[in-house]
Amino acid sequence: MTSSHCFHCGLPNPKQPHLLTIEGDQLAFCCIGCQGAAKTIIESGLGDYYKFHQPDQSPVFIELSDRQQQAFQILERNDVQAQFVHQISPNEHHAILLIEGISCSACAWLIDKRLTQLNGVTKAHVNSATHRLLLEWDPNQIGLSEIAKTLFFIGYQITPFLPSEEDTVIKRTQRQYILRLGIAGIGMMQAMMNAVALYSGQITQQHEQWLWWASLFLTVPVMLISARPFFTSAWQALRAKQMSMDVSVSLAILSAFFASLYATVIGHGEVYYESVNMFTFFLVLSRFLEFRARTQSNRNHHNQVTLPTLCKKILSEGELQTCSVTDLNVNDLIELQAGEACPVDGQLVSGTSEFDESTFTGEFTGVRKSVGDSVLAGSVNLAQPITLKVTALGANSSYNLIQRLIEQASQSKPRLALMADRGAQQFVWSTLIITLFIGLFWLYYDPDRAFWVVISVLVVTCPCALSLATPTALSQSLNQLKNIGFLLTKGYTIERLASIRTIAFDKTGTLTEGHFVVDHLERYPKLDSLDWTNDEVLALCHLLEKQSDHPITKAFPKQASSSPIGINNIIYNAGLGVSAVASIGEIKLGNAQFTHQSEQPNSDTILFLTLNSERLAAIRLKDRARASCSALFSELTKLNIQTNIISGDPNPKAANAFQELGFKGHYFFGAKPDDKLTILKKADKDSAFVGDGINDGPVLAGAHLSIAVNNATDLSKTQADAILLNDNLLTITQAIIIAKKTHRIIKQNLAWALVYNVVALPVAAMGLITPWQAAIGMSLSSLIVVGNAVRLRK
Incomplete structure (x- = not known):
C-alpha cells in the first residue's frame, strides 16, 4: 500500500x-x-x-501564513544579519542565536541533531544552560530563514543573540512562567478546597459528582497551559527516540489526570485532581526558580554594558548626524561623548581620553587612549569627546567576538559533563523499567495503592538535578572567569586548568611588558662638545625612529624638547638600525655592527648614536618585568605548581631579574618556537604554557593547556585554549582557583544528585511519600544543585 x-x-x-x-x-x-x-x-x-x-x-x-513567511525572510536581510552574523568567508558564516522552548538536555540534543542533518549546516551546538545556539553554515547552500523554519516545525523559535533582544526574550519567558505558575496555583488551591469537602465524608453522592466535575474544569487549564511544556518536550524526545526527564514527569501527570477523568465520567472510583495540580505547580515553580537563577547570572555577565543603537556620524562637511549603528560603514567617522559606550571597534583620530574596558579585562581602572590607539566596542569613554574611525562593527566587533568565543568554549564539554549527560539518559530508561516492576509488585500486594506509588516513583526520580549538575556550574564558572578578564575558548579548559601541575611562561611580552624603555644614557666627549642635553638626544632618537614599526621605537616617545638638528633621507636597515643625513654629517642609531662600534655588552640591549661614525652616546634599553610577576610566582608556589620560563632570548643572565622576584623554577634560554613545545612536554604531562601568541604558535597549539596574554595576536586567529584579557598575571592564579572550585562543585552536585536518587527511589517504592511530596523533593533537589553552582559567583 x-x-x-x-x-x-x-x-x-x-x-x-x-x-x-x-x-x-x-x-x-x-x-x-x-x-x-x-x-x-x-x-x-x-x-x-x-x-x-x-x-x-x-x-x-x-x-506558513504570509506574516510568518515575512518574519522568516527578514533574517535574510544583510542589514539584519550584520548585527549578529560573523562572516568568516563567503562560504562560512557564524552566529549566536537564542532558542525559546528548551526544557532539558534532550531538547538541546534534538536541535543539534536536526540542524546538522541540513545540507549546508557545518556545526550546531546548543548550550543547555544558557539556551544559546552556536551555528555555522554555508549561506550558498542554505539560508538562515530555512534553518529558522526547520526549528520552528520541531517546536522551537530562534532570536538573534543581542543584549536588547535577550532582555526581551527573558521578559517574555518570565511572563509565560508567571502565567503558568498562576494558573497552576489557582487550580491547586481550588482543587484542594474541593478535596477537603470530598474527604470530609459529609456530602451526598450527587454533590460529590458535582465537585468532581468542578475539579475537572479547574484542572483542564492547568493541563493545557501549565503542564503543556512538559508534554511537548516529552513528545519531541520520544520522536527522537530519546528519554528525557520530561518523559517520566509527563507520564505521571497524564496518568493521574486520565485516571481521574475516567472515574469522573463513569461516576465512581478515585479522583486525584488536587495532586495533579499540586505537583504541576511545584514542577513549574522549580523550573521558574532555575530559570531565574540562570538568567540572573547571564545578565550579570553579558549585560554589563549595553551597546547603543544610535550614534553621531560625522559627515564630510563636518556636520553631525544622528543615525542608527546599522547604517554605519567601515572608515566612517563618529563622535563619542564622555560617558557613552562605544558601539563599534574604532581607531581614535582626534582627541585624548580614558576608557573603561572592564567588560573585557575585568579591570575598572581607566585606560588612556590617544590618536592612533584602538577603541573596543563595549568600552566606555570616561573623560572627554573624541572622534573615532570605524574599523569593525556588528558581528565583527570585539564585543561580539568575545561572545562567540564564550559560546565556543561551551561546545566541548569536560568528561564529567559528558558522563552526566549519558547517565541522565540511561537513568530515565532504568527508572521506567524499575517503575514497571514496582507497579507489578504493588498490584499484587495492595492494588489500591499501586497507582499512586508508581506516580510517586516517576516524579521523585526525575533526573533534573543530574542533568543540571554540570551545565549550571560550568555556566557560572565561565561567567566568573570572564568577569576577572580570563576568557576560555575551549570547553575542556576548566578541567585541564584545575589539574595542571606545571606552568611555563614565555619571557618577552608575557612576563615582561613587551616594550623597551630607556634604562641609561651614557654620554661621550663628542656629545659634550655639541652641547646637546639628554632630552635633546632622546628627541633626536624619536625623530629617527618614529616612522619605523620596530618595537624599539616605543622606547623613544615624543619628548618635550625638540630635536637639536633637522634630518632627512632617513633609511631603515632591518635588524640593524636607522641612518639619516643632517647638516653636520651622517647620523646613525643602531647596534654595534651597524654603527661600526667595537663594544656590545651581552647582558643588555645597547644602541649607539654616532655622527660620522664617531660615538655620541650609548643608550641602554630594558624590557621591564610586569608588576605582578612577584605575586604570581608566590601564588603559584602556594598552589604547589612548578613554574618554568622558556625564552627565545639567548642571554642566560636574564633569569637573574626574575629570581630576584621569587622565581625558583627552571629557566630555558635560546629556545626556538619548536623547541619550546619539546621542552614543555618533557617537563610534565599536565602542563600549561603562557605566551604572547606572536612567535609561540606551535607551543600554543600543541600544549596540554595554552594561555595567550592580552598583547597576543588577533583573538580570532589565536590557537590558545584561554586568553588573558588584562595585564595582571595574577588573573591566571585566580582562574586556576576558580577552575579547581568548579571541579569540586561539579563533583558535589553529581554526588548529591546520585545520593538523592538512590535514597528517593526506595522511599517512593515503599509508598512512604505522595506524588505532591515527590514533586517537592525533586524540585528541592534541583534547586540545591543550582544554588551550589551559584556559589561560584563569590
Whole structure:
C-alpha cells in the first residue's frame, strides 16, 4: 500500500509514483529525484532524518501564513544579519542565536541533531544552560530563514543573540512562567478546597459528582497551559527516540489526570485532581526558580554594558548626524561623548581620553587612549569627546567576538559533563523499567495503592538535578572567569586548568611588558662638545625612529624638547638600525655592527648614536618585568605548581631579574618556537604554557593547556585554549582557583544528585511519600544543585 504523498518532500504523488522498498516497506515518491535522495539518505545511515518531518503532509512552507513567511525572510536581510552574523568567508558564516522552548538536555540534543542533518549546516551546538545556539553554515547552500523554519516545525523559535533582544526574550519567558505558575496555583488551591469537602465524608453522592466535575474544569487549564511544556518536550524526545526527564514527569501527570477523568465520567472510583495540580505547580515553580537563577547570572555577565543603537556620524562637511549603528560603514567617522559606550571597534583620530574596558579585562581602572590607539566596542569613554574611525562593527566587533568565543568554549564539554549527560539518559530508561516492576509488585500486594506509588516513583526520580549538575556550574564558572578578564575558548579548559601541575611562561611580552624603555644614557666627549642635553638626544632618537614599526621605537616617545638638528633621507636597515643625513654629517642609531662600534655588552640591549661614525652616546634599553610577576610566582608556589620560563632570548643572565622576584623554577634560554613545545612536554604531562601568541604558535597549539596574554595576536586567529584579557598575571592564579572550585562543585552536585536518587527511589517504592511530596523533593533537589553552582559567583 502506497501513500498519496511523497515520502521525502510531502508533495502529492502522481498516479504512478516512483517506488522504493526499505526493510520490507514500500515507499512512494513524487519523482526520481526524491527517490534517489531518500535512497542515499537511508543507505548512508541517516534514516533518522525522517523522524523529524511529516511525510504525509504538504511541505511546511505551504502551511506558513504570509506574516510568518515575512518574519522568516527578514533574517535574510544583510542589514539584519550584520548585527549578529560573523562572516568568516563567503562560504562560512557564524552566529549566536537564542532558542525559546528548551526544557532539558534532550531538547538541546534534538536541535543539534536536526540542524546538522541540513545540507549546508557545518556545526550546531546548543548550550543547555544558557539556551544559546552556536551555528555555522554555508549561506550558498542554505539560508538562515530555512534553518529558522526547520526549528520552528520541531517546536522551537530562534532570536538573534543581542543584549536588547535577550532582555526581551527573558521578559517574555518570565511572563509565560508567571502565567503558568498562576494558573497552576489557582487550580491547586481550588482543587484542594474541593478535596477537603470530598474527604470530609459529609456530602451526598450527587454533590460529590458535582465537585468532581468542578475539579475537572479547574484542572483542564492547568493541563493545557501549565503542564503543556512538559508534554511537548516529552513528545519531541520520544520522536527522537530519546528519554528525557520530561518523559517520566509527563507520564505521571497524564496518568493521574486520565485516571481521574475516567472515574469522573463513569461516576465512581478515585479522583486525584488536587495532586495533579499540586505537583504541576511545584514542577513549574522549580523550573521558574532555575530559570531565574540562570538568567540572573547571564545578565550579570553579558549585560554589563549595553551597546547603543544610535550614534553621531560625522559627515564630510563636518556636520553631525544622528543615525542608527546599522547604517554605519567601515572608515566612517563618529563622535563619542564622555560617558557613552562605544558601539563599534574604532581607531581614535582626534582627541585624548580614558576608557573603561572592564567588560573585557575585568579591570575598572581607566585606560588612556590617544590618536592612533584602538577603541573596543563595549568600552566606555570616561573623560572627554573624541572622534573615532570605524574599523569593525556588528558581528565583527570585539564585543561580539568575545561572545562567540564564550559560546565556543561551551561546545566541548569536560568528561564529567559528558558522563552526566549519558547517565541522565540511561537513568530515565532504568527508572521506567524499575517503575514497571514496582507497579507489578504493588498490584499484587495492595492494588489500591499501586497507582499512586508508581506516580510517586516517576516524579521523585526525575533526573533534573543530574542533568543540571554540570551545565549550571560550568555556566557560572565561565561567567566568573570572564568577569576577572580570563576568557576560555575551549570547553575542556576548566578541567585541564584545575589539574595542571606545571606552568611555563614565555619571557618577552608575557612576563615582561613587551616594550623597551630607556634604562641609561651614557654620554661621550663628542656629545659634550655639541652641547646637546639628554632630552635633546632622546628627541633626536624619536625623530629617527618614529616612522619605523620596530618595537624599539616605543622606547623613544615624543619628548618635550625638540630635536637639536633637522634630518632627512632617513633609511631603515632591518635588524640593524636607522641612518639619516643632517647638516653636520651622517647620523646613525643602531647596534654595534651597524654603527661600526667595537663594544656590545651581552647582558643588555645597547644602541649607539654616532655622527660620522664617531660615538655620541650609548643608550641602554630594558624590557621591564610586569608588576605582578612577584605575586604570581608566590601564588603559584602556594598552589604547589612548578613554574618554568622558556625564552627565545639567548642571554642566560636574564633569569637573574626574575629570581630576584621569587622565581625558583627552571629557566630555558635560546629556545626556538619548536623547541619550546619539546621542552614543555618533557617537563610534565599536565602542563600549561603562557605566551604572547606572536612567535609561540606551535607551543600554543600543541600544549596540554595554552594561555595567550592580552598583547597576543588577533583573538580570532589565536590557537590558545584561554586568553588573558588584562595585564595582571595574577588573573591566571585566580582562574586556576576558580577552575579547581568548579571541579569540586561539579563533583558535589553529581554526588548529591546520585545520593538523592538512590535514597528517593526506595522511599517512593515503599509508598512512604505522595506524588505532591515527590514533586517537592525533586524540585528541592534541583534547586540545591543550582544554588551550589551559584556559589561560584563569590
